Amino acid sequence: MTAPISEQIETSERLRTEGERKMEWARQQMPILSALREEFTDEQPLAGERVGMAMHVEAKTAVLAELLAAGGADVAITGCNPLSTHDDVSAALDGVPGVTSYACRGVEDEAYYDAIEAVIDHEPTITVDDGGDLVFAIHEDHPELIDGIIGGCEETTTGVHRLRAMEEDDALEYPMFAVNDTPMKRLFDNIHGTGEAALSSIVMTTNTAIAGSTVVVAGYGYCGRGVAKKAAGQNADVIVTEVDPRLALEAHMEGYDVMPMAEAAEEGDVFITTTGNRDVIVEEHFEQMADGTILANAGHFDVEIDLDGLAELAVDSYEAREGLRAYEMPDGRRLHVLAEGRLVNLAAPVSMGHPIEVMDQSFGVQAVSVRELVTNGEAYEPGVHEVPDRLDREVAETKLAAEGIEFDELTETQEEYMDSWQHGT
Numbered sequence: 001m002t003a004p005i006s007e008q009i010e011t012s013e014r015l016r017t018e019g020e021r022k023m024e025w026a027r028q029q030m031p032i033l034s035a036l037r038e039e040f041t042d043e044q045p046l047a048g049e050r051v052g053m054a055m056h057v058e059a060k061t062a063v064l065a066e067l068l069a070a071g072g073a074d075v076a077i078t079g080c081n082p083l084s085t086h087d088d089v090s091a092a093l094d095g096v097p098g099v100t101s102y103a104c105r106g107v108e109d110e111a112y113y114d115a116i117e118a119v120i121d122h123e124p125t126i127t128v129d130d131g132g133d134l135v136f137a138i139h140e141d142h143p144e145l146i147d148g149i150i151g152g153c154e155e156t157t158t159g160v161h162r163l164r165a166m167e168e169d170d171a172l173e174y175p176m177f178a179v180n181d182t183p184m185k186r187l188f189d190n191i192h193g194t195g196e197a198a199l200s201s202i203v204m205t206t207n208t209a210i211a212g213s214t215v216v217v218a219g220y221g222y223c224g225r226g227v228a229k230k231a232a233g234q235n236a237d238v239i240v241t242e243v244d245p246r247l248a249l250e251a252h253m254e255g256y257d258v259m260p261m262a263e264a265a266e267e268g269d270v271f272i273t274t275t276g277n278r279d280v281i282v283e284e285h286f287e288q289m290a291d292g293t294i295l296a297n298a299g300h301f302d303v304e305i306d307l308d309g310l311a312e313l314a315v316d317s318y319e320a321r322e323g324l325r326a327y328e329m330p331d332g333r334r335l336h337v338l339a340e341g342r343l344v345n346l347a348a349p350v351s352m353g354h355p356i357e358v359m360d361q362s363f364g365v366q367a368v369s370v371r372e373l374v375t376n377g378e379a380y381e382p383g384v385h386e387v388p389d390r391l392d393r394e395v396a397e398t399k400l401a402a403e404g405i406e407f408d409e410l411t412e413t414q415e416e417y418m419d420s421w422q423h424g425t
């Protein structure tokens with residue numbers, strides 16, 4: 001069974017201090033979590049609860065875990081991707097009273113799932129997931145725990161898809177909030193967060209410019225829109241590929257070239273997948289790509305670029321730079337894959353994940369959703385639930401107040417007008 005990080009690797013004082021520094025920097029840019037920490041510390045809304053978390057263990061997530069512990073919970077956390085853990089942060093987090101961290105960077109699949117089991121061993125009453133691995137493991141292997149679970153929260157689009165698929169099969173046995181689907185998460189984290197962080201990870205890993213290159217964005221959903229917009233903002237030519245005709249049309253109306261991947265493969269210098277789907281870039285595409293092509297994935301799982309297929313085509317493969325693997329084709333072309341095809345903004349060695357301000361919002365929604373489960377859990381049946389709008393607004397208002405931004409309120413007459421159907425011409 002996996003042990004806490006301090007028993008897996010040597011967590012020196014220096015490593016912990018580095019992690020604490022990263023957390024302190026994150027805390028300073030997270031006014032929403034700071035405001036909630038004051039409230040949670042005073043009111044102890046999570047007293048007696050056990051929160052199990054499987055998330056990207058880096059500084060912003062650590063500030064969320066620390067907040068839940070400050071609210072009275074016993075928190076056990078592990079990663080939701082073998083490459084996104086920052087060991088220094090994991091070590092520092094493991095030292096926070098009320099938190100045990102099992103996350104360790106670079107573990108093999110077996111150790112990854114062992115660490116999820118270690119979290120489940122704490123018999124969580126609430127689960128917080130990014131991608132659904134924890135909820136899935138509980139339903140699959142520990143159904144006896146389900147009666148003791150009030151509910152959970154899911155952070156990302158792929159996790160919400162999995163939960164809805166479970167719900168359709170009548171397999172989801174406790175209530176789950178789709179945190180991903182709130183305006184305060186999706187309109188900022190998926191669009192701006194993924195857009196900025198994916199591009200900056202690519203630039204830092206390759207040390208090459210976005211300007212002047214042709215960037216192919218696969219998928220024009222929330223993440224794809226962000227990546228396309230930021231790449232265009234950095235003076236790239238942007239091509240979008242889509243399977244939804246309305247989103248393909250929207251991308252066209254935004255001024256991007258839209259075409260099938262089979263054509264885009266010949267045109268692009270940099271490819272970024274954001275579909276949440278599998279086999280988006282496969283052999284027929286690799287065969288068309290130019291020497292020097294850069295391939296990155298920003299979707300949740302590492303299934304969007306067919307790496308096995310690429311490895312089979314290649315006559316040689318080597319690390320061109322840290323976090324960048326070159327695959328040499330029989331005709332001498334070199335195709336480069338970032339971060340083993342795992343989500344580039346979190347798994348590339350230089351990556352830091354989304355900007356802190358963005359995660360303050362997403363994790364603000366997580367924290368108020370956990371509070372809602374504890375204070376009002378009996379109101380929710382097993383299944384996927386939208387986060388109540390009042391909670392999303394609360395997070396937005398906290399952020400605006402911290403920024404010193406005032407905004408208008410509806411007058412009573414306006415409210416009455418908006419709620420009525422009798423008013424016409």
Ligand SMILES: NC(=O)c1ccc[n+]([C@@H]2O[C@H](COP(=O)([O-])OP(=O)(O)OC[C@H]3O[C@@H](n4cnc5c(N)ncnc54)[C@H](O)[C@@H]3O)[C@@H](O)[C@H]2O)c1
Pocket residue numbers: 156157158159189190194218219220221222223224241242243244247274275276277279280298299300301343344345346
């Ligand atoms: N990198 C990150 O930090 C981060 C942040 C948020 C979400 N995500 C993940 O990114 C993925 C996308 O999230 P989203 O919120 O943008 O989802 P979304 O559903 O809004 O967008 C996905 C888009 O991809 C399109 N698509 C599906 N299959 C395709 C294919 N074969 N070719 C071209 N387009 C295809 C869909 O039509 C859809 O428009 C998910 O896996 C999500 O979990 C990653």
